[in-house]
Amino acid sequence: MLRLAIQPPQQSSPGVPLYPPLAARLSSETCIFSELSQTWAIATLIHYSGEVLYDRLGGKIADSAHPLPGIGGGTSSMSGASAENSERDRAYFYFPDLVIHEPGRYRVRVSLMQMDYSHDGSPEGVVKVLESVDSRSITVEDGAVNRSRLSKRI
Numbered sequence: 001m002l003r004l005a006i007q008p009p010q011q012s013s014p015g016v017p018l019y020p021p022l023a024a025r026l027s028s029e030t031c032i033f034s035e036l037s038q039t040w041a042i043a044t045l046i047h048y049s050g051e052v053l054y055d056r057l058g059g060k061i062a063d064s065a066h067p068l069p070g071i072g073g074g075t076s077s078m079s080g081a082s083a084e085n086s087e088r089d090r091a092y093f094y095f096p097d098l099v100i101h102e103p104g105r106y107r108v109r110v111s112l113m114q115m116d117y118s119h120d121g122s123p124e125g126v127v128k129v130l131e132s133v134d135s136r137s138i139t140v141e142d143g144a145v146n147r148s149r150l151s152k153r154i
Contacts, residue, residue: 001027002041002112002131005092011139014101017059022095022135024110026065027087036065038115041093046134048105057108058099065091100140108135 006023024041026032032039045057068089093110100106111132117125 001087002110002133003027004110004133004135007136008098008108008138010136011141012100013142014103014140015099017097017099018108018138022098022108022110024093024095024133025089026091026093026112027089029087032090033067035114036067036091039065039091040113041065042111042113043095043098044109044111045100046107046109048107048137052109053106056101058101059097060095061098063093063095065093067091100138103141104139106138106140108138109133110135 003025004022005025006020008018008022009020012018022043026039041063043057043061045053047053068091095108095110098108109132112130114128114130115125116128
């Protein structure tokens with residue numbers, strides 16, 4: 001399951017990198033380390049109307065999976081889950097320096113992507129979107145002050 005570990009600020013100024021930087025985490029009940037080399041995440045800007053604004057988000061918009069070390073038997077500290085829950089954080093994705101250049105209200109969508117080489121019709125493989133998650137709303141306006149603090153939910 002893909003979740004946001006760190007949300008972007010609620011307010012920002014045009015052309016200013018979002019701080020704190022967006023981070024997503026990938027949790028699973030099973031070990032997925034063998035799949036991580038073919039897994040990555042993409043950040044896309046979404047207008048408040050729901051329109052996807054391709055090529056309008058600046059900065060590092062794609063990241064490969066960064067595996068988290070396994071912790072025997074329990075859950076990882078990043079998940080915040082109880083010991084009864086067998087789902088653990090397996091990897092994270094980090095998006096530093098994301099920039100929105102135009103004033104408006106937006107969200108950032110993080111989509112989990114994976115290569116699939118099982119299709120006979122395409123020996124190069126095909127890209128599958130496994131799931132997506134949207135950030136909270138971000139208002140971008142001239143002179144906005146970023147009052148966000150880094151979340152301790154990591």
